[in-house]
Amino acid sequence: MTPAAPATPAEPAEPAAPAALVELLRAAGCVFAEEEAELLRAAAEDEGHLARLAARRVAGEPLEHVVGWAQFCGLRMEVGEGAFVPRRRSEFLAQQAVASARPGAVVVDLCCGVGALGAAVAAQVPGAELHAADIDPLALAYARRNVAAYGGQVWEGDLYSALPAELRGRVDVLVVNAPYVPTSEIGLLPAEARDHEPPASLDGGADGLDIHRRVAAGAPPWLAPGGRLLIETSARQSPVTASALAAAGLSVRAVTSEEYYATVVIATA
Known part of the structure; x- marks a missing residue:
């Protein structure tokens, strides 16, 4: 598309x-x-x-939409009108994912948007097998181009339903930047995001964590033994995100970065 x-x-x-x-x-x-x-x-x-x-x-259009690219982890990612723009704070999530991955790891970028996270991880993990999935066909048009250099495959669908069955039990690193803005706070976002990015990429439901709960509940069958799920959240919301992952039977810890003003919850199978 x-x-x-x-x-x-x-x-x-x-x-x-x-x-x-x-x-x-x-x-x-x-x-x-x-x-x-x-x-x-x-x-x-x-x-x-x-x-x-x-x-x-x-x-008022985002600069990245206007020029057609965004810089992320030192890479140039294609973006455009109607697509979620990768945020600098998500570079912390990418760094944590790279630290969790061995050479040849099976990496899945779920809720991938334009595929920036998956591409950034695959660029630093030798021999990574990369898969990226999202429900938005417009975003996936960019993701295909952004992950192509790393042999990434792109899948369209709602969360895990997008993934091929042969990935069950094989995913070493599952990296997720799902929406986590509470619905009532969407109006407080900068106009560039509020008016120019797809609502589905921002709105996480009443408390912002509806999709986090779905990601957590569905993760165990897809993770390899010792596989890790890494998900971006906020410091305020991290206890709830962590609780959902723990309820799915995963071992959980949270890490934060003052430099990136970012919080990542890491869950291990």
């Missing part, structure tokens, strides 16, 4: 010089206007294209 081309704003004002583009972005509230201006100019085919890209950014 090829993402639809964004609508072109009518006759946007052309930022004729780098300084003008920086001022345009700064006036729109872009904190890192200089850096964004450089990225927009690098992505533009010509001045007219640059004007259209700048108009999209000024209108």
